[in-house]
Amino acid sequence: MSIERSRITDAAVAIFLWVVSSAILLLVVSLLFNILWHGLPHVSWSFLVDTPQEAGRSGGIGPILVSSVLILTVCVAFAVPLGVGTAAFLTEYCKFSQRTNRGIQGSLDILSGVPSIVFGLFGNIFFCKILGLGFSILSGGLTLACMVLPVIVRTSEMSLRGVSPEIRQAIESLGLSKSGALFHILLPIAVPGITAGVILSVGRSLAEAAALIFTSGYVDRMPSSLSDSGRALAIHIYDLSMNVPGGDKNAYASAVVLIALLLAMSTLTRILVRITFQRTRIC
């Protein structure tokens, strides 16, 4: 291909890409703007705190925020010890046994691919019926814990493996016990990475609706305990847009709140990642 022809092609491609990208960027930005335009006016302190009235057409999302936070707390409380424990097992006890390592990783890989509606089905059977928890915040939180487990294991494992081999040499040569080394040296070094993984999981859980419909339920009252049913924010948005005529306004407002929370999470993660890099630079 002559230089002239390839230059023309290059220019044509550049023009094409500019047009396509600008168009999509415009579309995307206008959609985001749409959400803000319709939702922001309705977001106020009373919106965040009041109870929903008239099936959510008016009033606020107070109990819903509380339910969401409770579900997230249950999720993290179960997923973190389980996930970090599994990661510690993989890095400290599994080094020379490739088959166990691959088996656990494979099982977690499958878990990470399971569609959220299937998690909803599983949660319904296992937590609601078999464990007898019924439609409750506890069931919802536990189901979400299964869902985010692969993420937590992966980030914790990466953080633990990231500890420099020289530190591990020092640990061995001093004859420190495995438990002492893990709790006093390895985990403190891995904490920023693990926290980033936790925040990532919280972000994913906030966005989740399908897994919660059949596990934590629909009730939009303020929950009085973990065994009460509670409605998560994402489900509220779904209900308002699909089942409640005229619920659009508050659906938009709830969406704005949800997106704001997610933005806060991703900023937090970014800050944490920067702290981790600063620490490793001193190390």
Add this chain to the structure above:
Amino acid sequence: MSAWEHRKVFAVVHTRSRDQWLSFLLSGAALVASSFSILIFIFLLLESWPVLRATSVGSFFFDESWHPTEGLFNLVPMIAGTILVVFGAVALATPLGICLAVFQQFYAPCAMGVFMRLTMELLAGIPSVVYGLLGIVVLVPLINQLQSPGASLLAAMLTLALMILPMVVVIVEADFQKIPRPYLLGAEALGFTRWTTIKSIIFPATSGGIFAGIILQTGRAVGETMAVMMVCGNIVQVPNSLFDPMRTLSANIALEMAYATGNHRSALFLSGLILMTFVTLLVFVAGYLQRIYRRVD
């Protein structure tokens, strides 16, 4: 032995039993964590069993229609719906995503590139219900003006495409960034134009990773429930045109589960099992491709 030495001996024994406890707890955690995927599979199978015993496998394909309360379990409309929606969405999102990623990485001025990257990352995290909300309020009325009812296969395809677009861009761009600088410097030294560099060096180098990433996104699209449910029209039929309302397998489960009993409920679990098996296969294929791609690298 002096008191100090007694304490020393005790402490040594103490750390040894602490180590044993830790080993026990950690292996327990790993066992529990790795058992979940097996448990899910087993429970799905158990709950699907009644309907599998009650009817033959053929009934899921050849029954007259989907009327579970009357014992008719034809899943074909839903399966067809899922395949069409996913195919359309991936076919739309993949080339667009690659274009965007190429633009973002190689053509956009610095500030614009950063802005695009942040926007895509933000979009990738937005929940599917919000995409569904946008679909209901913006897209469906728009399509309705072309041809009613609006809530249709097209709406579902476009909404899903918009949803997976940011992830495609993020994945492809990550692959682009992995290309070692010497490749690009060599191309520049040879006087290649930008497009030639991209076409002949970057695409071949990243195609494996991009392909694997796309398969993963397909898996995600297959499992997607909320956004699709909100815009697809929810009529059980094999769509004849883009404007026909339809229903996907996952939407079917979400819609009917609340009131399904007996064999109906069991059939829904079976469709969940089908979904899970298919997505698991895709995950394995993607993982396998990624491993090959990395080895070639």
Add this chain to the structure above:
Amino acid sequence: MLSELVSPEVGPKIAPDPMRIPPADLSIPCAIDIKELRLFYDGRQAVNCSGLRVEKGSVMALVGPSGCGKSSILSCINRMSDLVPNCRVEGQILIDKIDVLDKKTNVKSLRKRVGMVFQRPNPFPKSIRENLALPLREHGIRNRAMIEEKIERALRDVGLWNEVYVRLDSPAMLLSGGQQQRLCIARAIVLEPEIILLDEPCSALDPISASVVEEFIVGLKGRYTIVVVTHNLAQARRIADSVSVCWVENDCGCLVESGDVNQIFSKPLCKITQSYIQGLRG
């Protein structure tokens, strides 16, 4: 020229000529007695070392070219070789009449009695005090006054006390390279081991820090038995009481000569030793 002296051996690998190593004086108390040591990486023999004795309270320098197995030999003494994948160790290393290589030996208490310092300083990312207190607590010493006392003694032994006693709670990572390495030595001796192993402790440091570290290694003589791996012959001459020379023969590291430092440097018994020493002097 050196290669002319190392005649290529045809046939199975055999231990070096016993005549090269002067007969051991069995009356001197011996802290480390490597009776025989064979190391295999991936099934291939990499080190064959027999008859290395380290006198109690002395400093022994292990010298030799790169790849002759000095660090590998060192790592066997405190069983750090266990951590290397695909590595098999055979033989007998006696410390205080206990065979260190025996599977039944408790490795954690072994490492309390045999401390190690590595090439690159590797303090924990914690405060100076925590770096020294943690090993003490892990090995059963909980009394806070005793911990403080041992920390001060260890830091004085490496000359860090006057430099850091006002900031014991500040991060160890903020110390200079030489200070970090001295902290690592302090960490190794805070457990009051009998033996200290140092693997090229000064090679990652600038010359001034290196000489400070050397000075304090010499200061530990008598109280501890010290084995230093070094490729710096001048350093070996400065700090060691005895020297063992390693060499590579038939792709396998082996011990060529071992003896008093003055004897090795002025009247080496073995031609290889002679050329190695002269090669660096000349």
